[in-house]
Amino acid sequence: MGFSDFQFFPTDGEGRDPRRFPVHGELHCYLRDFCDAFGLMDTVRLNTRVLRVAPAPTSSRWAVRSVRLLGTTEDDDVAQEEEEVHLAASSEATAATPAMSRVLMLANHGDVLRLHAWIRRLQADGRVEFADGSSVVADTVIYCTGYTYSFPFLDTAGAVTIDSDGYVVGPLFEHVLSGRRALPAEEEMLRSVEEHLRAREAAGVPRKLTHNIGGVEREKVYEFGEKYSDLAPLEE
Template identity: 50%
Template sequence: MDAGNGKLVLQSKNVCVVGGGMAGLAAARELRREGHAVTVMEQSGDVGGQWLYDPRTDGADPLGAVVPVRVPSSIYACLRLISPREAMGFSDFQFLPREGDDHDPRRFPGHREVHSYLREFCDAFGLMDAVRFNTRVLRVAAAAAPVTSTAGQWAVRSVRHPGGGTDDDAAHEVVEEVFDAVVVATGHYSQPMLPSGIEGMEEWSRRQLHGHSYRTPEPFRGETVVVVGCGDSGKDIALDLCRVAREVHLAANAFSMEEATTPAMSRVLANHGEVLRLHPRICRLHAEGRVEFADGSSVVADSLIYCTGYRYSFPFLDTGGAVTVEDEVVGPLFEHVFPPSLAPSLSFVGVPRKILVPWFFETQAKWVAQVLSGRRALPPEEEMLRAVEEHYRAREAAGVPRKLTHNIGGVEPLKMYEFGEKYCDFAPLEEWKKELIVSSILSMKDDAETFRDHTDDSEKVQKGLRAWRGLAARPQDG
């Protein structure tokens, strides 16, 4: 907005952020910096989102079939980062190592260190007073029909659970408030995705659960366990189980052993071959407990753990069909952030996958905050829709499966680094950090089990690290 003398007059909006994890905290900080009033609604009793470890699981729904899940966290006890801490962190609040009994100074620390860092971030920037804990959002919808893009306000209905639970009969009364804008920052690692194409899942009589409900290996002591999925969590959980299980069978999403056996997997099998076995994908489950694989082999198992990923789920969001989730695509979203017909009053932070967090969330959040204030303008709705369609067509022409629409780092990593420079003049990530990320990925592909515990940094990375560690000697911005 122009004040008439050429000076830009920024607007202050009343904004609701749904979710108090990494993405939500990034959004809250950037919105406040831009002069907006912020209310963060977080269903847990602390900040951190997925990084807030919860030993509880929903025993009545171990497969996570109910929407939404009752226990949002999917963190298991042994989880460690797969990205180096030196390349993570907010741009002005680095994820520096801290010494002491309550800290984990390793390059790839465990989940508690990440949660501690997020708490420190909140304290440093005074965000805690913006967060309503134990508050679950029930519905986000237009405050008045029909929904319009720039002028529309949003009615947010929420309920507080003082004990941190999700039982409605133990909750306080439902509250509905009106906000100028809503930022959805609920992440995408809570609602389990179960595999398709496995016959007999309904008939199989023994224990089945999704990795979302796995915490420690102890309940599986002495058992024969089949872990479905060879992604990061599948390998982590399989190796964790090797400490106590009688046998662990890892089923890959492949039709042959040749497809399933990677160099990293060969190393893991060599180290744990007395307990761990690799198989191609499961084709059928038999009621008596037998698991049949695509190559005709089978094993009788006590438990099945599906490490088959998570799906986007926004059960509280009512946009009248303007935003949908189909085939793991949230859309239409301009640059994975703004629904063209509802922008800028509705936005999403944290939809992309395979990106550097929380750094990338910070770039998205800064863009959202500046668009809401009027510092930056979005293209016309038609132009944003055209850009979304062009993105879909380009991915399809390149042979990228539709389910990978929001996979940025794994398909177009340069776009991840260019995003902030393009939309909010965000300082580019240092080259030594990019090199460290690439070397870590290559190391993980070579040795998935021990890559976190050895380093082979180039001279450029070592020079960058010396300057980065120097930040520990002086306070960070607050």
């Protein structure tokens, strides 16, 4: 675990966890050390809500409007222009609740895990009905349904779009973002994007996996590297 240019080495000291599989606090320390080593905190603004991001009208920069969050209050709006804007989302949200603590303690016992069919209905009395007709009474239901894309602050006049189901952001050519390599003509890229989406649909790939590149065949990864990077072609 760790970035290639900043290895995750065990660290001794107060508040640190040198074990091979440390708790989340050690990972937090590692990320802070990484940010400090590369000066990232100078360009990151925490506790800030982005209100609007749009191309600046008189330049090739981005106009960003944000508000600083101070506890439960909001500071004044801040407007500025930036060369680039990066969007990031986490696929996981963690909520610390007493119910979660109870579930985690019970999970230590191997006989408390039961697999059921798909959920058909949740009743008001706490009963969960499954597709096979069985049911259980649940104290707590934890939804693990993934997420959809939503950038309500992004104002690009249609240059960047999100489909109505929230699964597809486009147009995104070959998932290339950095701009360090010369790209084909715009018409060719748009055509390639459409062909890519049609091919995935024909193959039965769910739309919610449109931007999941983890299952791409190894040959496709090699081909991508040869086309859009300085990697030498791999021998057969």
